[in-house]
Amino acid sequence: MNDYAVIGKPLPKLDALGKSTGETQFLSDLRLPGMLSGKVLRSPLPHARLVRLDTTAAARLPGVRAVITAADTPQEKFSFMPALADKHMLAIDRVRFVGDEVAAVAAVDDATAEHAIELIKVDFEELPNVLDPEAAMAPDAVRVHDGGSNVAWEIHQEFGDVERGFAEADEIFEDRYETSRVCHCCLETQTVIAQAQRGGRIELWASTQAPHTLKSEVERLLKLPEGSVRVYHPPIGGSFGNRLVVDMKSPIAAILSRLSGKPVKIVNTRTEEFETARTRYPYIVTMKTGVKRDGRIVARATKVIADNGAYNDKGQATVSAAGSSLAALYNVPNLRYDGCVVYTHKQPGTGFRGFGNPQLTFAGESQLDMIAEKLGIDPLEIRLRNANASDTTTTFGAPLSSCPMSECLKIAAEKIGWNRRQSLPPNRGIGLATMLHTGSGSRHYGYNSASAGLTVTEDGKVTLISSVCDVGQGAYTVMAQIVSEILGVALEDIRVIGNDTDLTPFDLGAWGSRTTWVNGHAARDAAQRARDQLAGVLAGLLEAAPEDLAFANQRIFVRGAPNTGLSFAEAMNHVYKKRGQPLSVTGTFIDELAPECKDWSTATPTLATACQAVEVEVDAESGQIRLVKAVAVHDLGQAINPLAAEGQVEGALAQGIGYALYEELLMDNGRALNPDFVDYKIPTFLDMPKPQVVLYAEPDSTGPFGAKGIGEPGLVPTAPAIANAIYQATGVRLHAVPITPERLFMAMQTKRA
């Protein structure tokens, strides 16, 4: 273990006090002078032609300040990938899902805006729809968008010789898995405030994890020159990938503000949030795996059909990224991956913590237990035999700088009591699952770099200007710890400032478990430069060479002589007041491989592994499932803040449990049946045991202080671990999540019959 002062310490997040006392002002709390309420008229039908749209009465209603339809917008198409753009901000002639944006109003208050929405006369001519992705792939299927097929995008990758691999296999398994449509369930719904300035610029206060992306996409949608939009991102109540969406409310609010001359706020109702805020992509996964008798996987061919919903967002990206994570998971010499994203007349999907990986890991790790059973190998042992290891290279050529998968498996087995597995009471089961996921973002976008400004103030405090989005995960705290470690200042004396795209350098945003790795490097570089500069100024005063100065405990002193030197505050006072000098620097991290990244082999600087193990008890009469114990062992390189990292894992685990057992947005003819927290159940404290989180914290050679990201992995292996445990408890294996009591009960009945 390294002997760090702050790195690796379980410190409360810097924003903990404000959050826990209610002092924090969230985006929802923000009100600007003269602010109007904006509301959106949405399609009630999954597919229809817009026959008539009459806003006259709405516009005449006293208190209404602006009413817009597509005619008032630039009619630019949007998608996350510009090449796949297919979504107008307001429907032009057709609506393609229940919730599709048709018109919008701004009025003096919510009630007036709602009334105005009711006064908009709109006639729809319902059209035939296609709701099932496999049906949508049929040649004669109704087209969601004109021209071509409903397959929005596809990918085909092969490494090694898959057919030869299958030929050499002793056993071949082929199974189909289906995953459900789940919602991000942010407790604060999507919110945006737009303020159009007379000079032409637009200010947006938005729920976003990727403010710079939002900025440039809104500029493009509004056909504004680059640099016209400024995005502020105050604290928000949840993101989980959902706030990567460039929601149409942002450009809509901007236009309403420009027309009304006032700031306009649009907030999703909870129903709108469930029906339109985008969901995790449901995948249909067909997995064919060839193994040797000893359990070694020699070939795997995976097919994915992702339900895109009506418009493109990150379907393409999740199918690709998850494919590479699955391909890297085990040491398999021959791999094929065929994925596609298919339009349906439903709410579009988007990225969601895990980014496709929970879907594929559910398939792969469920199947691996089936393989183990067939081969008579212990599920733990079969994973150890196939596990990847540190300092190796994946089948597709990516270096694994660190991969303690075997270690995580063994720890999880020990903590869950794997050796009890054969002597459990009836209706009990223990299962486990592993995963591999990026711990450093993705280079797919040509830019995976960061910079940060750092000023040490005259009173010995530190300001770090960083692009990190603190969406509640503790990113500011992690940056502050890195700075604190290097400069020896107290954590509470470091202020991280960001939240404004005019202020912060370009950044890809908080996703892909990249923040600690990428922005942490920049923060570290900035702190080191400040330290070097400070040592240079103080060397004479302390009669030592700059390199012999130590920075610790809020003091600067000659290394080995902590009684020498001066306090950090005194030192800064000396620098400013006695030397008349400021101390400001810029730190930079350049991921030089990012622009070169052409395929999976360089897409990810480093990956993180994990193993989760659970014990369940199933009520044989009702199918009720009780989670008795949950262990999550997570590799994260050097933990910067174990407390925050455990929080990440615990929160993700809850979502993983929801994914495994409870959550599904049910639909009838494209309309959500359960768009509220009464009928859409997410786990509460009562539904989960206090999980045992173990951080496997061995430094990785690529990360700042050896750190890797931990934002997403916590839910990736949860569902298959639970499914595997349920199988042991019941002998029943479901190939779809969520494994509700009802479904389990039916399957148990079938098995008994």
Added chain:
Amino acid sequence: MNDYAVIGKPLPKLDALGKSTGETQFLSDLRLPGMLSGKVLRSPLPHARLVRLDTTAAARLPGVRAVITAADTPQEKFSFMPALADKHMLAIDRVRFVGDEVAAVAAVDDATAEHAIELIKVDFEELPNVLDPEAAMAPDAVRVHDGGSNVAWEIHQEFGDVERGFAEADEIFEDRYETSRVCHCCLETQTVIAQAQRGGRIELWASTQAPHTLKSEVERLLKLPEGSVRVYHPPIGGSFGNRLVVDMKSPIAAILSRLSGKPVKIVNTRTEEFETARTRYPYIVTMKTGVKRDGRIVARATKVIADNGAYNDKGQATVSAAGSSLAALYNVPNLRYDGCVVYTHKQPGTGFRGFGNPQLTFAGESQLDMIAEKLGIDPLEIRLRNANASDTTTTFGAPLSSCPMSECLKIAAEKIGWNRRQSLPPNRGIGLATMLHTGSGSRHYGYNSASAGLTVTEDGKVTLISSVCDVGQGAYTVMAQIVSEILGVALEDIRVIGNDTDLTPFDLGAWGSRTTWVNGHAARDAAQRARDQLAGVLAGLLEAAPEDLAFANQRIFVRGAPNTGLSFAEAMNHVYKKRGQPLSVTGTFIDELAPECKDWSTATPTLATACQAVEVEVDAESGQIRLVKAVAVHDLGQAINPLAAEGQVEGALAQGIGYALYEELLMDNGRALNPDFVDYKIPTFLDMPKPQVVLYAEPDSTGPFGAKGIGEPGLVPTAPAIANAIYQATGVRLHAVPITPERLFMAMQTKRA
């Protein structure tokens, strides 16, 4: 002339559109959620003992959230110079001027807060007072503060041998001058919002020109650890030195906020602003000048008694700084300066544009005309004979890097039509006056440096994070022009961000005409570093050495071949998206002499000179004075933005005209008689001719692009120029400002009699 693209161009200020359309949100416009109204109970007497103070009824009033007296405050004493601290934020047992703070309340609205103030029962026992500074110097005078004398501070400087100088003089003149108490008259009154956070920090939104100073002084007053206060400074409606004051409303609002748990806003009423917001120090100046028959000044001894009012603020600093400006004005070999600052039971003074120099220049430049007349020398000629010149050294050893005083004199004479002077119609007069003033701040504080962060964004825009306070003078625009010149980007593509002490590096603030010089250096360094870095990245692409690349017209190209290369936006796109690199730098300016500054000889990096000339017409029957023509010739080194610089001069000139002719806060027993804009007259458009402003813009060797500051000089020589013109028109010389028609009429009557 240098061939600049942006420097030296008369460009509209970046904030002009927002200001002129009413879009700009000033501090007064700001409302925070749950914000309370704060009001201050003030002394109605100039000197009294606090016998009883009962807040019970006020505290019981529904809607009142906090009531405080001195007992609720840390009772720390405040002054601008900590060694001279003498002011409690709320009076403990005595009040010392009409307006002294006694108690304060916070309530749900203004009316409730005002009512609560009325309900506070307070009994005063009036004490004898002293209102005249000379009377206050008597040994038996009532003491404003216990112990010692009423002389709060004094300075004694001598250079050369003054007595020998007087002995060698052919003529000796000794005169007494008095200047009035004038108010800054900001159109937005002093405003503060404080929000106490649960973690202990205080956020202040304040009218301030020196946010970092405000921050540390409020920390000291509240006995909080350094770094506890964060100051935001939104656009404000006027400053002029007044917003350098650390007004007691800031710590009072902070305490009210802490007690109430809500943000508290306190706004001066216009009456409070006149009675308590501090004024220019009235000076009594006794000037003894020895001259040779040819007009050369050989010795000068100046005595200043400054009326401090009841508490210290910047009396000491103005008396010292103005003394050095006067001492540098002409090439006088023997100089003595004796200044003191004397307590009286009146509203305290503070810094005001010119910082003591208008007072002393009124004395010196009035007397010089008297000397010229006595010696039979033309007033222009006597100044040319005594003028300082570039590349010389003042009597007290300060280098004059540039001093085009003779040039300014000649231009002013030509523009006003000096040769008409002997043939003017009756009751007309032409007068002129010169001045020397810092164009680069002051090093007296050990720190005269600056830093700035600069990011070039992925879309080719530039963000400059600078500590400059844009108080309406165009500081942001000047910084942007410097950056634009170096990087070749359009002015509107540069965003200057500041306004927050957590965000910006330490800075002394916007005063002493220092912003362009000090912060301009830092901005220039930042832009140059960005350019160097960019040239390094692009050299290969453009197949040229980095030093051969030119940056102009929003393009980067090989020098001499403007058709080569690429647009700046394309270049940045290349850097970010193709090279995967960010472009962020830090620029620094270190004024290495600042910490060494021990006396006047190094106090000012560079000085600016000016000459103003006016023509007046006096109504012989009524004493009414009409300003016929006004010429202002100002040295400012290289003008960065002549339009903004002219605006500075025009605005200051209006204040100078008010100082000369109209403005005086009249007092009776320590109470202001005219605390409103009806009875306290400031010049309007109707009172001033369109001034002819000439910028003498020769680069200075010390400044960024050769620039010097121009914030203050515009009003320094105005009053004596007008007084000298009135003398020519009437034969009457008043030794005090303002020269009101009433006073002039009385003096003309006396002269006739």
